[in-house]
Amino acid sequence: MLKDFLKKKKRYATIPSERAKKEVPEGLMTKCPSCRTIMYTKELKKNLLVCDSCGFHHRMTAYERIASLFDEDSFVETNKDMLSLNPLNFPTYEEKLEADRTKTELNEAIVTGYGTINGFKAVxxxxxxxxxxxxxxSVVGEKITQAVEEAIERKAPLLLFSASGGARMQEGVLSLMQMAKTSAALQKLSKKGGLFLSIMTHPTTGGVSASFASLGDYNFAEPKALIGFAGRRIIEQTIRQELPDDFQTAEFLLKHGQLDRVIPRNEMKDTLTKILDIHEGGFSNGK
Structure with a gap:
């Protein structure tokens, strides 16, 4: 009798068959990496890719970010066809670039353009x-520089959302030169009386965090974003001290005066709109 019971129990404890798994469309559900909640992907996207259970901010693509901010049909992309070359003849670099273009449907790691946010013009x-x-x-640095020049020409504020591992190793010193190039362009924008809003998302590290990402008139970040230059392990080995658990998070930087505010994604558009409204016409004082 006990033997029969165990057999029955085993029958009902089996995992779903491969056929049953295939009946669930791929991408229908998404599991939150923070709280492990499983949710409909469509509902997650409606909530701007923020977990409704724990507030975890999933990564957004460049076009998803733009769509969440700009007025419908107002965004015009610039320099879309600018492509990276292989100036140092780095092995397999061209193949990796092509693979990323196919995977992401982007030509580079940044999208630039202009339009309106709740009626306020912005680059x-x-x-x-x-x-x-x-x-x-080099192309990322050039596109940022041209976006700065676009902001000057249009007398419009510049918004820059960072998400980067830092300088691109395959371009060596040419990549590092973009730190100075973009910083100089932003100084020109500042002298003209323009407004630069830097918003750091997960992750913003290396040469990006050490250059244009930290030069905003306002420096913002999304919750729990990783922001820093060198990695935790390198710093701990260098200073021979254990770092706090929240080190290099947006909240840690805000607490220590390196950010102006940490802004949840569902508040981002309203917050930016208020700032654009306050600073409208800022170029009138520029020369």
């Missing part, structure tokens, strides 16, 4: 970490 640059981990090569 924007949005990094996408899916492409070479959002690394900063």
């Amino acid at each position: 924007i640059a949005v990094m996408d970490s899916r492409f070479r981990m959002g690394s900063m090569g």
Whole structure:
């Protein structure tokens, strides 16, 4: 009798068959990496890719970010066809670039353009970490510089959303030069009386965090974003001290005066709109 019971129990404890698994469409559900809640992907996207249970901010693509901010049909993309070359003849670099273009449907790790946010004109640059981990090569630096020049020409504020692992190793010193190039362009914008809003998302590290990402008139970040230059292990080995658990998070930087505010994604558009409203016409004082 006990033997029969165990057999019955075993029958009902079996895992779903491969056929049953295939009946669930791929991408229908998403599991939150923070709280492990499983939710409909469509509902997650409606909530701007923020977990409704724990507030975890899933990564957004550049175009998803732009769509969440700009007025419908107002965004015009610029320099879309600008492509990276292989100036140092780094092995397999061209193949990796092509693979990322196919995977992401982007030509580079940043999207730039202009349009309106709740009626206020703005120029924007949005990094996408899916492409070479959002690394900063010559084309990324050039597109940011041209976005700055676009903001000056249009007398519009510049918004820059960072998501990067830092400088692009395959371009060596040419990549590092983009730190100075973009910083100089932003200084020109400042002298003209322009407004620069830097918003750091997960992750913003390396040469990006050490250059344009930290030069905003306002420096913002999304909750729990990783922001820093060198990695935790390198710093701990260098200073021979154990770092706090929340080290290099947006909240840690805000507490220590390196950020102006940590803004949840569902508050981002309203917050930016208020700032654009306050600073409208800022170029009138520029020369």
